[in-house]
Amino acid sequence: MIAHLLLLATILVPLGMLASEMTPRGRARLPGLLVYAPWPGLAAALLASGQPPLVIYADWLRLTLTLEAPSAVLLGVAALLWSAAGAYARAYLGSKPGAARFAGWWLLTLSGSLGVFIAGDLVTFYFTFALVSLAAYGLVVHDATDRARRAGAIYLALAVLGEVFLLFAFALLAVNIPGQSLAISDAVAALPTSPVRDATILLLILGFGLKAGLVPLHVWLPLAHPAAPMPASAVLSGAIIKAGIIGLIRFLPFDGSIAAWGEILGVLGFLTAFYGVALGITQSNPKTILAYSSVSQMGVVMAALGFGLAAGDASTPLSAAHYASHHVLAKGALFLGVGVAYATGERRLWWVMAPVLLLVLSFGGLPFTGGALAKEATKGQLGDGWLGWLAAFSAAGTTMLMLHFAARLRAGLAASAEARAGRSLVLPFAVMVAAALLLPWMLYPGAVKLWPALWPVLLGALLFLALRRWGAHLPQPPEGDLLVFAERGAARIAPPLAERASAIEATLRAWPSAGLALLGIGVTLGLAMAWAAP
Numbered sequence: 001m002i003a004h005l006l007l008l009a010t011i012l013v014p015l016g017m018l019a020s021e022m023t024p025r026g027r028a029r030l031p032g033l034l035v036y037a038p039w040p041g042l043a044a045a046l047l048a049s050g051q052p053p054l055v056i057y058a059d060w061l062r063l064t065l066t067l068e069a070p071s072a073v074l075l076g077v078a079a080l081l082w083s084a085a086g087a088y089a090r091a092y093l094g095s096k097p098g099a100a101r102f103a104g105w106w107l108l109t110l111s112g113s114l115g116v117f118i119a120g121d122l123v124t125f126y127f128t129f130a131l132v133s134l135a136a137y138g139l140v141v142h143d144a145t146d147r148a149r150r151a152g153a154i155y156l157a158l159a160v161l162g163e164v165f166l167l168f169a170f171a172l173l174a175v176n177i178p179g180q181s182l183a184i185s186d187a188v189a190a191l192p193t194s195p196v197r198d199a200t201i202l203l204l205i206l207g208f209g210l211k212a213g214l215v216p217l218h219v220w221l222p223l224a225h226p227a228a229p230m231p232a233s234a235v236l237s238g239a240i241i242k243a244g245i246i247g248l249i250r251f252l253p254f255d256g257s258i259a260a261w262g263e264i265l266g267v268l269g270f271l272t273a274f275y276g277v278a279l280g281i282t283q284s285n286p287k288t289i290l291a292y293s294s295v296s297q298m299g300v301v302m303a304a305l306g307f308g309l310a311a312g313d314a315s316t317p318l319s320a321a322h323y324a325s326h327h328v329l330a331k332g333a334l335f336l337g338v339g340v341a342y343a344t345g346e347r348r349l350w351w352v353m354a355p356v357l358l359l360v361l362s363f364g365g366l367p368f369t370g371g372a373l374a375k376e377a378t379k380g381q382l383g384d385g386w387l388g389w390l391a392a393f394s395a396a397g398t399t400m401l402m403l404h405f406a407a408r409l410r411a412g413l414a415a416s417a418e419a420r421a422g423r424s425l426v427l428p429f430a431v432m433v434a435a436a437l438l439l440p441w442m443l444y445p446g447a448v449k450l451w452p453a454l455w456p457v458l459l460g461a462l463l464f465l466a467l468r469r470w471g472a473h474l475p476q477p478p479e480g481d482l483l484v485f486a487e488r489g490a491a492r493i494a495p496p497l498a499e500r501a502s503a504i505e506a507t508l509r510a511w512p513s514a515g516l517a518l519l520g521i522g523v524t525l526g527l528a529m530a531w532a533a534p
């Protein structure tokens with residue numbers, strides 16, 4: 001009973017807090033509640049994993065909530081990041097105009113972000129996935145700059161495209177499930193023998209790959225992350241893109257029945273991993289570099305999922321979740337650290353850069369860090385033969401890229417050498433640093449061989465020194481890379497589309513409760529799927 005209440009509260013508590021926006025006093029208090037909104041999700045991750053699912057069924061409603069081991073790992077770390085970033089957001093926004101509106105979008109996105117980890121049927125998953133995808137638009141455009149508006153318009157267009165892919169995929173899944181069930185487990189069991197199997201898998205990879213940053217569907221990340229406020233960037237990169245990862249984990253069968261598709265996903269994953277590094281080292285904005293590093297690291301997760309699919313390795317979902325959980329913690333900490341570093345002067349910067357450097361090297365798999373454990377977790381999928389070499393060189397590239405990030409961050413100091421970031425910014429950053437360094441040892445402790453883990457980091461450090469020496473000669477593609485070339489080719493149709501996007505954006509921003517409209521859209525789509533199901 002307690003487990004079921006926690007699962008319900010994970011989705012409903014943030015939405016209930018949103019109701020306080022209807023009164024002036026409630027709007028003023030709303031930003032201060034953000035730190036507490038994810039706590040039911042954190043409690044559910046600790047207490048509800050492996051419990052019988054909660055099923056609510058009526059003629060007009062189908063709701064199934066469940067929590068399996070991979071989802072519990074990601075739910076727990078995502079809830080922790082949302083809580084720390086919520087505390088950071090309260091201090092970051094202060095009493096600025098629009099703080100309550102930002103909090104409203106935040107709570108909507110939070111409800112969907114945590115909901116995807118516990119949704120047990122197609123309707124509930126689609127509703128929560130749509131919620132996190134569409135509501136995050138409000139976080140991206142919050143600053144209302146031209147850059148934010150452009151990033152928001154592109155993000156929203158691609159988010160809707162992803163929803164279309166998944167709507168078709170879920171429709172194909174639903175019609176092939178025996179009986180009246182819409183449970184995800186039943187849909188996955190029926191997928192290998194479905195007459196439209198290949199079309200369904202393609203749509204799933206496109207829909208979830210777009211959210212997770214699979215190349216060439218990654219272009220929204222390097223645009224949205226730098227444009228969003230700092231706490232929003234932290235959850236966009238740390239938690240929100242994991243909606244795509246959990247989708248791949250939960251909707252693909254790891255029994256060897258789709259081995260060819262696994263190989264395709266694995267190859268695309270490694271392509272994404274190296275592409276993210278190649279583009280990231282050409283950038284100068286620390287937040288953009290972090291965005292490309294997220295593309296690269298999600299590529300590694302998708303490579304592990306793909307080759308685990310190909311091998312029929314049933315341990316793959318949990319291994320991928322362990323790897324992704326380190327990314328949630330460490331990348332969230334680094335985005336918060338960017339804001340702390342920018343508010344810190346030269347004489348006090350060392351205490352910011354010291355933990356940042358430790359996290360930076362952990363992404364490459366530095367021994368005795370959580371990153372080393374994360375890479376060890378995927379050894380079963382990426383540890384042998386040419387896959388092992390690709391994973392090792394990917395770690396070296398990640399080390400080079402993250403050291404490049406640290407160097408660029410070091411250049412962005414506060415004007416005053418004595419400047420000090422406020423305690424309300426430093427504390428959430430410190431909590432996430434500690435979590436990134438310590439929690440992996442609690443979640444998936446293991447033994448890491450020293451030299452196999454160390455040499456990619458050393459190689460990456462040498463590559464970084466070469467980058468410092470000759471990097472100025474590299475071409476410098478703009479943020480969004482492939483999209484820029486597409487925009488140039490579509491120059492004739494861009495002005496009317498941009499004009500319409502601006503009009504929509506202005507309307508939404510003028511309405512403090514605009515997020516409720518997106519909630520209504522999600523409910524409508526979910527109910528339509530439930531009504532149309534056999």
